[in-house]
Amino acid sequence: MSGEGANLPLILLVEDNEAIRNAFAILLRESGYRVIEVASGSAAIETSATDRPDLILLDLGLPDVGGLEVARALRSREETRETPIVALTGRALETDAEACYAAGCTGYLTKPIDTEQLLRVLPTYLNPQE
């Protein structure tokens, strides 16, 4: 990656807890991504239409619209039909993987998110052919 700014992949980070959102934003920015942060499902749907992120990191435990519903809404829209969506979920017993995929998520990570694992998998979602 040579150029600064516009060339870096843009990630939409959807997480209602401020401390966690900030932490992930730092992690992603320091690791070579551009980040837009939103705290609610409705903001996620709006922002993704205007800012066209390359990938959406979506917390499933959002207060307004449920995360799975947000995923379905994103999939039904032209702008985000193909955008990779990586769900951030509680442990396996809470939300099962099948429900994630059925709602249109590309992948999912269970909390507490292992930051190394996150940074390892992001490129595979951003460039699936590689």
Next chain:
Amino acid sequence: MIELRLYLEGDDRDADRLRELLAHEGFRVVESSGSDAPQPTVVGIREVLARRVEDLERTILELRNLDVAKSQFLTNVSHELRTPLTAIVTYGEILRDGLLGELAPRQREAIESMINSCRQLLSMIEEILTYARTNARAIELQPTEFELEDVVGHVYDMNASLIQQKHLRYEAKVNSGLPMVWADRDKVVHVLGNLIGNAIDFTPPDGILRVEARRWQQNPAWLEVVVEDSGIGIDPKHHEMIFQEFAQVDASRARMHHGTGLGLAIARKFVQLHGGRIWVESELGAGSRFYFTLPSVEAGRKLGAA
């Protein structure tokens, strides 16, 4: 001497039988009937019993509701505790990985310890959350067909770094030609993860950890999973107790384990939901073998149909 006063109504057979029974047991039966009986106490024995039963049923219902409310509370609290902890772990990892500037080795070590402790705390909260959830409402199994070998491999991967840290010799044996199981995969991962986690905790460094899946001899339509370790073992008098909620055998074990005492209770619940059994064979100082059974596809389908 206690005097038991009974006011029996009528002369039906039940009342006679009761008179006989009480007399036989050495009670003095004070007969009173008609006009000389105190008015409010002349009550048929059946009515008294019916009222008692009603009272007890009401109490049981109230207690059940309270228990559900308590479990719900536990779920909420655990959930709320988890969120900030998750943030702490993430910030810790950001610092550890030098994303906010390089750290001296001693600083890195300190942060590493902090992260490990947080993760331990998180896994305990996770366990309480799982327990509360299994109590708050009926759990519905989502059974599918799968190979036990996959689950054994998956659970090993989750624990590989701990196993390596303690230099445990790990052996897994899944007989070929074993039928697929019919079970809720997440729950089986949870059960096996718990048993292997315990085995790692209670086995000193350089010990042995073996996992085996095979047909259950007592009923070949079922499969049996064995988790065996060369650890400190469990006194037979504690074999039943360890499967109960909040049980820790003693303080020294608790120190090795850092557990909530819920792991095996949850494991037992999950196994029983599948119609299976879980048990242990062990002696102090002689390692432990934990067993649980799961239905094969053939047996599971029958269970489901029943």
